[in-house]
Amino acid sequence: MLRLENRTAVLVDEHPLWLDTVAQVVADLGVQVIGKATRASEALSIVTEHSPDLLITGIRMPEGEIDGIALVRESRLRVPDMEAIVLSMYDDTEHVEASFNAGASAYVLKSTHPDDLKSAIRQAFDPSVYFASDGRSSEKPLKSLDDVGLTRRELEILQLVAEGDSNAQLAKMLWITEQTVKFHLSNIYRKLGVSNRTEAARWAQLHGLLDHQPALTGER
Numbered sequence: 001m002l003r004l005e006n007r008t009a010v011l012v013d014e015h016p017l018w019l020d021t022v023a024q025v026v027a028d029l030g031v032q033v034i035g036k037a038t039r040a041s042e043a044l045s046i047v048t049e050h051s052p053d054l055l056i057t058g059i060r061m062p063e064g065e066i067d068g069i070a071l072v073r074e075s076r077l078r079v080p081d082m083e084a085i086v087l088s089m090y091d092d093t094e095h096v097e098a099s100f101n102a103g104a105s106a107y108v109l110k111s112t113h114p115d116d117l118k119s120a121i122r123q124a125f126d127p128s129v130y131f132a133s134d135g136r137s138s139e140k141p142l143k144s145l146d147d148v149g150l151t152r153r154e155l156e157i158l159q160l161v162a163e164g165d166s167n168a169q170l171a172k173m174l175w176i177t178e179q180t181v182k183f184h185l186s187n188i189y190r191k192l193g194v195s196n197r198t199e200a201a202r203w204a205q206l207h208g209l210l211d212h213q214p215a216l217t218g219e220r
Helices: 016-028 040-050 069-079 093-102 114-124 152-162 167-176 178-192 198-204
Strands: 010-013 032-037 054-057 083-088 106-109
Touching: 010 016, 010 040, 010 114, 016 054, 016 114, 032 040, 032 054, 032 083, 040 054, 054 069, 054 114, 069 083, 069 093, 069 178, 069 198, 083 114, 093 178, 106 114, 106 178, 114 152, 152 167, 152 198, 167 178, 178 198
Parallel strands: 010 032, 010 054, 054 083, 083 106
Antiparallel strands: none
16 A cells, blocks of 8 residues: 655645544545645645645635635646645536646545545555546556556446446436536546546456446445
8 A cells, every 4th residue: 555654735625624534534644734724825825835745625715715726726836746636525527627727636526435535645646547637538548457546436336337327327326416427437537548438338347347246335
């Protein structure tokens, strides 16, 4: 398991409770939290002063502040080598694409399991895993199941897609919205280097995923 003891992070969210929760996840990986902020302006000052390796931010900010997407863009102008992860409640394509265009390495839903956030953090620093910064797929598809870094939820959805289930069926079985299904599929396509359900299903078949039945669990 990749450990990140030499990495530093700044965490940003308008809700202090979320900061404490994410801090625990980050600490479990060995990453040192050098700053927490509830306002984008405060976070930008910390980033500018300490040049962290990682910024994890929500999107919504208090009135009068730039949002988290703009914070990612401004922060990476100051620290170009810094990785950034957007942790958001929004699962629409507009927010996802805007985050990647701003320079985010990954986009994670707040409804995800903590292990999925850990996976995103590890992958941000792992050169064997591709995270698009411009919303496009990698030119070189990743072949190994271990290398692509699918989260537990993404693997579950990929298995069901390969079995032929529709987005509506997936949403009903997993107790999530169809928009959330589309969000996860977008991430799956990006990681596998494919462009549609057919190619994703074929990838799953070639890697033996249909030999294992996914455990259907609702997101909490």
